[in-house]
Amino acid sequence: MTLTATLTKPQPRTAKGSPRLERGLLLFPLPVLLLVFYVLPFLGVVGWSFSLPEPGIEQYQRIASDPAIHEMLWRTMRLCLTVSGLALLIGYLLAYCWVFSPPFWQRVVEICIFIPFWISVLVRAFGWLIALRSNGVLNEGLLGLGLIDHPLQLSRNEIGVVIGMLHVMIPYAVFPLLSSMRQLDQRVLMASRGLGAGALRTFWQVLLPQTLPGLLGAFIMVFVFCLGFFITPVLLGGGQTVMIAEYVFLQMFQTSNWGLGAALSVVLLALVSALIWVLMRITRVNRLVG
Amino acid sequence: MNTHRTSLSTRLLAVVAMAFMLFPLLTVIPVSFTSKRYLSMPEGNWSLRHYEALLSNPDWFASISQSLTIALATSVIATLLAASFSLGIWYLRSRLATALIGLVLLPMAIPPVISALVLYFMETNLGKHAPGIGYDTLTGVVIAHVVMVVPYGVVTMLVALSQIDRRIELASRNLGASLMQTTFLVILPNLKLGIASTALLSFALSWEEVAVTLFITSVNVDTLPKRIWSGLRDNVDPSVAAISVLLISITLAVLIGRLVLQYLADKRAHKRLHS
Amino acid sequence: MSLDHNRDCIEVLIEKARGGQINRRTFLQAMGLMAAVPLAMRSGISWSADKPLVVVNWGGDALNAFRSAWTDNFSKATGIPVRIDGAGPTEGAVRSQLASGKPSWDVVDVESYSALVLGREKILQPLDYNVIKRDQVAPALASDHGIASYQFSYVMAWDSEKFGDNGPKTWADFWNVEKFPGKRTMYKWMNGMLEAALLADGVPADQLYPLDVPRALKKIDEIKPHVLSFWSSGAESQQLMIEGEVAVGAIWHTRAKLLAEDSDNRVRWSYDNGFINSSSWAVLQGNPGGSAPAMQFIQQALQPEGQLKLFELLGNGPSNSATEKLMNAEQLAANCASPENLKKQIALNAQWYADNYAGALEQYLTRLSK
Numbered sequence: 016m017t018l019t020a021t022l023t024k025p026q027p028r029t030a031k032g033s034p035r036l037e038r039g040l041l042l043f044p045l046p047v048l049l050l051v052f053y054v055l056p057f058l059g060v061v062g063w064s065f066s067l068p069e070p071g072i073e074q075y076q077r078i079a080s081d082p083a084i085h086e087m088l089w090r091t092m093r094l095c096l097t098v099s100g101l102a103l104l105i106g107y108l109l110a111y112c113w114v115f116s117p118p119f120w121q122r123v124v125e126i127c128i129f130i131p132f133w134i135s136v137l138v139r140a141f142g143w144l145i146a147l148r149s150n151g152v153l154n155e156g157l158l159g160l161g162l163i164d165h166p167l168q169l170s171r172n173e174i175g176v177v178i179g180m181l182h183v184m185i186p187y188a189v190f191p192l193l194s195s196m197r198q199l200d201q202r203v204l205m206a207s208r209g210l211g212a213g214a215l216r217t218f219w220q221v222l223l224p225q226t227l228p229g230l231l232g233a234f235i236m237v238f239v240f241c242l243g244f245f246i247t248p249v250l251l252g253g254g255q256t257v258m259i260a261e262y263v264f265l266q267m268f269q270t271s272n273w274g275l276g277a278a279l280s281v282v283l284l285a286l287v288s289a290l291i292w293v294l295m296r297i298t299r300v301n302r303l304v305g
Numbered sequence: 306m307n308t309h310r311t312s313l314s315t316r317l318l319a320v321v322a323m324a325f326m327l328f329p330l331l332t333v334i335p336v337s338f339t340s341k342r343y344l345s346m347p348e349g350n351w352s353l354r355h356y357e358a359l360l361s362n363p364d365w366f367a368s369i370s371q372s373l374t375i376a377l378a379t380s381v382i383a384t385l386l387a388a389s390f391s392l393g394i395w396y397l398r399s400r401l402a403t404a405l406i407g408l409v410l411l412p413m414a415i416p417p418v419i420s421a422l423v424l425y426f427m428e429t430n431l432g433k434h435a436p437g438i439g440y441d442t443l444t445g446v447v448i449a450h451v452v453m454v455v456p457y458g459v460v461t462m463l464v465a466l467s468q469i470d471r472r473i474e475l476a477s478r479n480l481g482a483s484l485m486q487t488t489f490l491v492i493l494p495n496l497k498l499g500i501a502s503t504a505l506l507s508f509a510l511s512w513e514e515v516a517v518t519l520f521i522t523s524v525n526v527d528t529l530p531k532r533i534w535s536g537l538r539d540n541v542d543p544s545v546a547a548i549s550v551l552l553i554s555i556t557l558a559v560l561i562g563r564l565v566l567q568y569l570a571d572k573r574a575h576k577r578l579h580s
Numbered sequence: 581m582s583l584d585h586n587r588d589c590i591e592v593l594i595e596k597a598r599g600g601q602i603n604r605r606t607f608l609q610a611m612g613l614m615a616a617v618p619l620a621m622r623s624g625i626s627w628s629a630d631k632p633l634v635v636v637n638w639g640g641d642a643l644n645a646f647r648s649a650w651t652d653n654f655s656k657a658t659g660i661p662v663r664i665d666g667a668g669p670t671e672g673a674v675r676s677q678l679a680s681g682k683p684s685w686d687v688v689d690v691e692s693y694s695a696l697v698l699g700r701e702k703i704l705q706p707l708d709y710n711v712i713k714r715d716q717v718a719p720a721l722a723s724d725h726g727i728a729s730y731q732f733s734y735v736m737a738w739d740s741e742k743f744g745d746n747g748p749k750t751w752a753d754f755w756n757v758e759k760f761p762g763k764r765t766m767y768k769w770m771n772g773m774l775e776a777a778l779l780a781d782g783v784p785a786d787q788l789y790p791l792d793v794p795r796a797l798k799k800i801d802e803i804k805p806h807v808l809s810f811w812s813s814g815a816e817s818q819q820l821m822i823e824g825e826v827a828v829g830a831i832w833h834t835r836a837k838l839l840a841e842d843s844d845n846r847v848r849w850s851y852d853n854g855f856i857n858s859s860s861w862a863v864l865q866g867n868p869g870g871s872a873p874a875m876q877f878i879q880q881a882l883q884p885e886g887q888l889k890l891f892e893l894l895g896n897g898p899s900n901s902a903t904e905k906l907m908n909a910e911q912l913a914a915n916c917a918s919p920e921n922l923k924k925q926i927a928l929n930a931q932w933y934a935d936n937y938a939g940a941l942e943q944y945l946t947r948l949s950k
Contacts, residue, residue: 038393044386046409053423108318135545228464229464243516260418263418523663
C-alpha cells in the first residue's frame, strides 16, 4: 500500500475508550483564545458593514457595482497571484536544494534564506528603489554588459511591485515546502530513478504529488500574506498600484468610510475562503485537514 | 544521509535564485556607510557616522531588545498553540475539524488594517478589566502578535502532520499507549522540523510586524519596526541600514561557523571513505 | 539653618514633587515647616495631573522637535509630564480612539480640516478660549475645535541640473512638459493637487473654491503619464528628488528646504504659487489627562519662543505671528507664514476640504491608479 493511499483512505476510529478530555485539551485552547481575542471583536466589524453610514446593504451593492473597486480587486488578484506563483516556484527550487544537496550547499541555501529576514521590509523597499532606478546598480550593470541599450523602467510600476514583494515572500514559501520535502520518503525517489524514470518524470509523478500538501500550504500562506501587504507595493509601485490592503487603509483612516472598509474585508474573507476551498477540491488535498 | 541528489542544472538555477535573495545586500551594505543623513550610496565618501550614531543611541537597543522579547514570547506561545491545535485536529478527523480550522485561520484572511482595529478595540476593553495586559503593554503586543501569526503556524503544522504516517499512531495505540504518550513519544519526535519551521516563522512574522503594533501601542512600547517606520514620515535614517548590517554580521558569523565545521566534517568523512 | 540651605531644601522638594517622588501632603507639610507655602503655590506643580498628557503627532523628526520646542518646557512649568506618541492622528485613528470607549490620547496635531470634521461629529471637545487666547492666530486659523499649531506649504521644487536657473515657476509650467521636460511627482493624498491642476488650466487663483473636481481631474489625466510616482511620505518625496529621478515635484516646503541643503542647492524651490495650510491642535472628547491641562498645553504651545524653536528645528511656519518679532531677516525670508511669503502663496480652504475631501480623494486615487 502506498503512502498516499494510506493517507487518503478513511481511517478506522482509533479512539478506543476515547480519551476525549485529552483530545479536547489539545484541540480547544487555540480556538477559544481566538474566539475571545479576535472573532468576537471582528463580528463588530461585520456589523459596521451593514450599519455604516446607514443600516442596509448599500456598501455591498457598491462593491458589486463600482468599476473602480472591481479594477482594484482585479489588480490585487493579478499581482498577488503572480507573486505567489513565482514565490512558490523559486521557493520550491530553494527548498529542494536545501533538502537534497550535500551539507555544504544546504548551509549556503540556509544563509540565503535567513539573511533577508534581518533587513527591515522598509529598508529593503528603499534598497530596491536605489538598485532598480535608471542609474542604479542593475541598469548600470546590464548597460555595461551591453545587454540593453537604454535603462529599463524596473521600479515605480507593477514590475517593481512584483520584484519587491517576491523578495519578501520567498522565505515564507520555503518553510512549509521544506518540512514537506524533509518528511518524504527518499527511498521512493530512489526507487523511481532506479526503475528508469527520468528526472522530470520522477518530479511530476513522485516528488510533486508527495509535496502537494506543502505546496498548498505555502500557496495559502504567501497568497494571503500578499493580500494584506501594504508598504512595499506603495513604495515600489510609484503610488499608482493601489491594492486592497491600501484601499481598506484609505477607507478606514483617510476618508473614514468604515462601512465600505468593513464590507471589503468581509468580501475578501469570502473570496479567500472560496479560493482555498476550490484549491483543496482540485488538488484533493483534504489531507491537510487530516 | 541523503540518497537522492540535486542535478547540476538545478543547482545553477538555485544559484540565480540565491543571488536574487542576497541582491539587496548590494545596496543595504554600502548605504549603511553613506556619509549623508539620508539613504544613499556612499559614492566614494564612506563613513562610519551611522554606526557611531547607532552605538551612541540607547533607544535603538531598547527597541531591539523589546522586539526580541516580543518575538521570542510570540514564537513560543504561537508554536505551542499551533502544535497542540493541529495535533488535536489530526486526532479528531471529523466535520468539526474543517469548521475549527476555518475559525483559526480567520485572522490571516482579514486585511491587517482591519485586524489592527479589531485588536485595538479588544485590547482597550481588556485594559479596562485587567490594566497592564491590554493596550500599550508588552503583554498586549504579545497577545496581538500571537493572534496574527498563529494561523501561519497552524498551516505549517498541518502540512508537517499531513505527511506523518498514520500507521505509527495506530501501532502505538494498539500497543496500549495513551494519547499523551503517543503524542510525546511517537508523534512529536517525527514533527521536529515542522515545529522548528513554525517557531522560526512565528518569530520572523512578529519581528517585522508593524501594522497592528502601531495601533495597539502608544508611548510605552516602541518596537524596532515601529521606530524604523517612524522615519518614513520625513527621512529614513541610514542607521536602520546599519542595524541590518550588524544583525546580518552576527547571523553570518554563526552560520559560517557552522558551515566551516560542516565542511571540515565532510572532508574528514570523505577521506575516511577513500582510505 | 542658613537662608541658602533653606532655599536649597525647597528646591529639592520642588524637584522631588515634580518627579512624583513625594505626594502633595508631604510636600505641603515640608514647605509649611520651612515657611515657604506661598512659594509652593507659585511653583506651578499641578497635582491633579498624576496622569501624563499624551500628545499625538505624525512621528519622524517631529518627535524630538515637539519635545524640545514644547513639551519639555510645559512639563517644567507645570509639573505635568507629557508623552509624545507619533502614531499619526488620521481622522480614522482619532475616531477609533473614541469608538473604543477609552481614549488614551489627549492633544492631537490633526489636519485643519480634520478638526472641522471631527469637531462637527463631537469627537473633539470645544476649545476653551478662556484659557487659549484665540487672537494669537489669524482668524482663519482658529475654529471651535481646532487652533493652528504650525503652518506648512506644498511647493514646487525642481532640479537645476535639468533647467539651470530658469526652473518652472507656475503650475502651468509644471504641466508644460515640452518647455520643462522630465518626470514629475505629486502628493498622493491630494492636498493642493486639484488646486494646482485648476491653476494650470487657467482658473484665477481667487476663484478656485469651490473646486471644480471633474475639471481638475481631467487636467491631472494630462500630466499623469509624466508622473513617475505619487508620494505619500516625506521620505519618498526626498528619494525621488535627491538623485534626480524626477525633474519637478510638488512637495512639502520643509522637505524642499532640506533637499536644497542636502543637494548643495541642486534642488531648488520657492514659495511662488505654493499652497499654504495649517495643522491644528485639538483635544479628544473625554481625554484621559483632563480638559484643563490639555487647554493649558495648547496655550503654552502657541507662545512665540516655542514656535520659533519648532521653526528652527523643522522649518514649520509659526501660527502665532508674534513669533516673527523674534526672527532675523534670514529666518523671516524662510518662514512660509511671513507676510512677504504669504503674498506669493495660495491658502488651502479648510472648509472645502472638511466638506469634500473624502469623496474627492477617492475619485483622485481612482484616476491615478489607472
